Amino acid sequence: MLVSIYRYNPETDSQPRMQDYQVELPQGKDIMVLDVLQLVKEQDSSVTYRRSCREGVCGSDGLNMSGKNGLACITPVSHVIKNNKLVIRPLPGLPVIRDLVVDMAAFYKQYERIKPYLQNDTSPPAIERLQSPEDRAKLDGLYECILCACCSTSCPSFWWNPDKFVGPAGLLQAYRFLIDSRDTHTQERLAELEDPFSVFRCRGIMNCVSVCPKGLNPTQAIGHIRNMLLERGI
């Protein structure tokens, strides 16, 4: 199989290039894209990428594989191979540090902006803040996000305005805290999001839903935030 990999070393290259590698896939086994990268690295140790848990939990190896974002460690080669060729690029829209490694500062800055932690003005109870099973169930489909950035970097609105639009990952987490019954800063959180950029840049094209490796639905969460903002404004 031919593997075409985006190569760029800012210290030596004036511009990025695609480099091809020939990789022999093991017979009768559908290996993951991360395994293919490992085989490439055995040929050329200078190929650089992030990886850690290799089981879809840490979110380190978010990559663009044959045009679609995803986690290399849980994406079978058979799902992304086209004409016996696999094209691997870094996540789009973020500055490339080297090869497949991107600078995620803009992504994390937006995550930081939504204050991703519980804020509660009432005095803390002796043991813990209790939550009914119904209220806890509202957090399902929200808390599972691993911040791999596959969704935000597949979103054109985030490409155009990464400094203003929170992006699907950040907004999924924003809703996770807006809907949490233990959080008392709902109004303050909504006030931070009512400008025309932070939430309303979402055009509902659902690229985020299409690529999320955890099967989450940021577009639905953004819709809920929009409804909360409308109810607050009316």
Next chain:
Amino acid sequence: MVTNITSLGRNGVHDWLVQRISAVVLLAYFVFLVVYVATNTDLSFSQWQNLFSHTWMRVFSLTALLSLCAHAWIGMWTISTDYFTSAMLGSAATVIRLGFQLVCLLILISYFVWCVQILWSI
């Protein structure tokens, strides 16, 4: 919250609501016109002129015109803030964006005044 003055942004909820309400008004107006033309197959100029001479039709047309201007402004403003950004165009982005928005605004005002003149001259 994003508070850049040069973005000319107001309130996202406000823009979102105006965009949807104006779309409904425009849909109602154009559906009315299409139905009117379709149900009057032998439509004459005097009949068409008579339709627009009624006060209710002028108010309806004016509402549709205002909706069109508001809808177009929010749409063009959004497009300009998507594509004419510092990341895409560097330091000239703000000048280019504001220039583009000014041209859009002038076109919309011109069309509005022109349409009002036409509506009230019937």
